[in-house]
Amino acid sequence: MSAARKPVGLIVGIGLLVTLIALPAQADNKGMEILEARCSGCHDLKGPAPATLKELWARKGPDLFYAGNKYKRAWLESWLQKPKRIRPAGYFYVDHIKPTEDGDVIDKSTLKPHMALSAEEAHDVAEALMSLKANSHLITKGEYKPGKISLTMGEMRFDKFRGCMACHEIEPGYGGLSGPEVYTVARRLQEDFMMSYMRDPQAWDPKIFMPNMHLREGDLEKFVHYFRALSEEDFE
């Protein structure tokens, strides 16, 4: 009798262990299932990035195949539950503008809200996104060393010296509209990714309409200091 019980206990024990080990992987799988079923229509989960304008024009949302090298996990989980527009003129500005007598304006009727996920779904999807790590060779882990710059000096560099404000808002309602807002970028993106992307946007995305600004190495870090300072401001 006791000989018969022993294997049962062992089997249950092994079963429990396997379940515990598999739990995080299941969250990953659940997240990946959601990504494939509900997100892959607008987001590329596999790559590569568009290599022609035709492919660029067909893209509906940010590529996610390197999401794990790009986004901050906590931000992803929170944003997915309460999505808020990051690019004032939509993902590809050309699709969302119209000419008027006073110049081009954003055609708001063409902008659609991003779907929201439940807390559990957002958790699983964020987990799955963090496992998508294409282009790791472009990232130097720990390259960014935290430091400080005043908002005034940061703005001077970003706007007057380099002209980046032409395309990016540095606070709500102030700056360019075709690119993503930068006053929240340090909440959204990993610092090492920002360094790499600003150094050579086309290495990540050959046809993206952000040009290589030929920034000096010293500029890259100072820009990230500036973005971090901006992200601490309360613009709401």
Place this chain on the structure above:
Amino acid sequence: MKIKLTKSATALVTIMLALFPALAAVAGEKAEDNYRTYCWQCHGMNGDGNGINVRDMSVQPRDHTYGKEMASRSDDELFMAIKEGGPAVNKSVLMPHWDGIFSDEEIRDLVRYLRQQCRCEHGKGTSD
């Protein structure tokens, strides 16, 4: 021998596949398509310098339809401005380098496209 031939054939196909996108890239995009994708954001859908980004700019982007002004710029100056940005021709830092995206041939095509937009030639004024 058979195995060697199969390997060679596979290698050839791999090389061809690798080269195909490169060949496509060399061919370049049409100037009109490049202009729409990259230049509209500042120079506007009508090319008149009234793109969606101008609201808070300290310097208005060039009006590419203004023949008189555009005629005062040589093709080489326009080429340099696109390739290396405004400061390369003593103009605004708001015009960035585009050499990371356009090949020299694509930039030359863009200069030709600008000449169509302004209906002008360097030093000759407009054709209107």
